[in-house]
Amino acid sequence: MNCSGAILDPRRPARPGARSGFTLAEVLAALVFMAIVIPVALEGLSIASRVGEVAARKTEAALVAERILNENIVTTNWDRGIQNGVVWQGLREFRWSLRNEPWNQDPNLTTLRLLSVEVTYTARGQEFNLQLNTLVDSQNPYTLTNLVQ
DSSP: OOTTSOOOOTTSOSSTTOOOSOOHHHHHHHHHHHHHHHHHHHHHHHHHHHHHHHHHHHHHHHHHHHHHHHHHHHTTOTTSSOEEEEEEETTEEEEEEEEEEEOOSOTTOOSEEEEEEEEEEEETTEEEEEEEEEEEESSOTTOHHHHHO
16 A cells, blocks of 8 residues: 555556666667677686696696605615606506605704605696605614614
């Protein structure tokens, strides 16, 4: 009801001769806006998908690198010079290379060695590399004389 007591019909325009709806200019403006926004949004989704896949592969490569470093330190195979190989993590192939170099950052410590493992992986048809480093003591701390003392 309005002020005069008449009942308003929601299907009828508020004033005589008025029509509700969009003008042609408003419809065209909305179509132009959508034509700009949709490709930009799709490109954003594509980039986010690529970044997510590369990040997932990088995480897997870091796990592979950590496992190779740990295995070589525990088995003391790290002192054999340059080593390389291929590891399968699930359905993906990761190539790796392990290097053993002197660590010259502290001249007083001549027994420390720098172990570097580089893992190469593929994501979205592109090759990426990940490098992980650690320091090891080149003198075996578990010699028989050390264990007896």
